[in-house]
Amino acid sequence: MLFNSIEFLILVGITWGIYYLPAMRRWQVELLIVSSLAFYSWTNPKLLLLFLASAAVNVSTSYGVVHGRPERRRFYATLGVVVNLLVLAFFKYSPLLGRSLFHETSSIGQFLLQVPLPIGISFYTFEGISLLVDAYRGRNDPTARALVPQQWRTHLRNTTFFVAFFPHLIAGPILKAHQFIPQIIPKRLADVDWAAVMRNLLLGYFLKMVIADNLKEQTFWIASPYFETQSTAMLLAMLFGYSMQIFADFAGYSLIAIGVARMFGYDLPDNFNFPYISQSVTEFWRRWHISLSSFLREYLYVPLGGNRRGNLRTYLNLMVVMFLGGLWHGAAWSYAVWGSFHGIALAVERLAKARLPEPRSRWARAGAMLLTFSFVSMAWLLFKLPHFDQAVSYMQHIFTNRHVATTGLSFLTMLCIAVYSLPVLLYHAWYLARAAGWEISVRRYDFAGYGLMLFLIVTNAGPAGDFIYFQF
């Protein structure tokens, strides 16, 4: 069910209409669980079985971690994490293994290729792991033990709700148990911050429907071998447009998720913080898909030793984390290469940081920003083109297609890319405006901006399409 579909609006409308009724106060969480399961099973009800089985494993093992016999707690935690990882590995990476290790015609190869990818699996398995690790780490701490209440029914309800809550179920933000479960208390309509709800929803829908869906039309020709017919200017413009598109698509989704969750009284963590103003790849990962990068840092990088075991080990840890982070995005080696590129960049930056001066002048900072943006944009090619050699070929054609004429229609496409990218650039400029103290004078007229966004959502939306991150 897409966030921009009529079905979703009806589901949210009905659920919200019932949610704050006084008679429902005791059953608010159960209502959200039912709505979430309806949301998840809308297109393929069979996938609900896997989801429920995964939830059952997390409920049982996390309960065992906190309330089981002390000598078995480590076993429960390990079992839960391993089952989550196996489920993720089997459903997500079987086709990759089938293609890489077996011949397509072999029976094992065919079986692995046919394993379906359940939607949202990368997100809900990670959230299950977060619950288990948080529960295990805090097993002796009363506050952390509250994540897994003694009463089995309450724990079952809380955990199912934590992984199933529909705004974040399909594509995040990835929740951590210690952030979300303490919020599960009865909610009151009077506590809803409507201005925040509106800001998140309008900006989210605007980014998705007006920017991302329209840019998708313009970046259509980033497809092999069709990009080979485009001029250098067009190839560069499309690459820039895809960078804007992927941000608008995913940030839009996250903002809608945050806005919808707030309608029901829950705060989801911010997932983006103006990533394209980053002056280094390290900073980029503090601003892009924050819930994933903080998850990887907290549950993978730190347990691996982080930066506490010397330089070489730190670089290795960075590489391992980013390689796995890349693979998390999709079952193709191109994602692993994408992650490795980022890992190398992080390691190189760390190495260079000690030897190079910090950029201090405005021009040096602008240069660092441009360099980071260029690197990130080039790396996005691996998201758009499924094979590494195609991405390399795209880069080659940027240099070799200088003789290819830019046609009138290409100019039109480039103009559209510029127009649709402008709001994303302005959005990032807003960050700089805030830093310069212009916020108050702009905020006085922000209703005009939101009114314009709503007008454009109604009149200038692109063809509705899946969110890019749904595939992960």
Add this chain to the structure above:
Amino acid sequence: MKLLVRSLFAAFVLLGGYHFWLMAMPGAVAVPQGINQDNVIRMQEFIYTRAGECPTVILGSSLAAKLRPQLLPPNVCNLALRGQSVFEGFELLRRTQRIPRLILLETNILDRAPDPQTIEALFNPALHPLRRWYPGLQARHQPLNEALAAGLAVLAWLRPAAAARIQLKLGVGGPAPGAALPADDPTLRPTSAAVVAAAHAAYDELPEQPDFGRNLALLRQYVRYFTTRGTRVVFFEMPIDEYASQGAKMHYIRQQLAVSYPANQLLYLPRPDCTIYRTTDGMHLTDPSAWRYSAVLAREISTLLPVPSTAAVPIASYQLR
């Protein structure tokens, strides 16, 4: 809450103002921003504006979408959709309950399956009636499209030649009657050999089964639906690269059609001589070739269905080179 009310008020003011703008100064030319939108504009124009004016309809894919509307009789609606099959066009006609007198059916991409989402989005129960009532919701009238159309009008004033070239692409203007049609540059080669090779490879393969069988069954249903209501259905092939036109796929499609529709049942237009046309990528005609084949097709249409006297351009008056 104050912010919400103010924002909603601002949006309603903009929507109202835009409606009056469209009533007073709609853009003269539809400027689609991309392939999908081009399709949507074609279909929405048919639904909301032209449905009653089209005794002849062309159904097809991106190949037939290259036909130049300037050369076709004015009462021909080209519902060939880029990246889509003939079935979306059939379904559009069926849902709008329009029974044309003549359907010209491009057969090159009969192996492409229908995409039901395209039609469902068009006939969305909430938006479809709203689009009729508030034209600002139609793809053609998106604010950016209107701005582009206005920009084109300004360009036509500042640099008429540049504007004319763009308008030509958008289906406006063209060679004066009696003038020669544009000719292909004999030295021009497709930009990418890989794209041509991909096209050849696609035409070297037989259509996939059982998908193609399903398509043929669906085709039979639609053809029966329209022919029993008095429509004449005529098959035609768009010119493509000569190599591709001799590929296994086209042979198979011709063979299967001949079995289902012997020549005495439905009419087939003469197959084009692909050697005299040029393509950009092995499949799609270059602009000059598209002009020339449009003139050929226009002549065929005039023999199938006489052109009404309102036709703005005498079809046979162009010089074919």
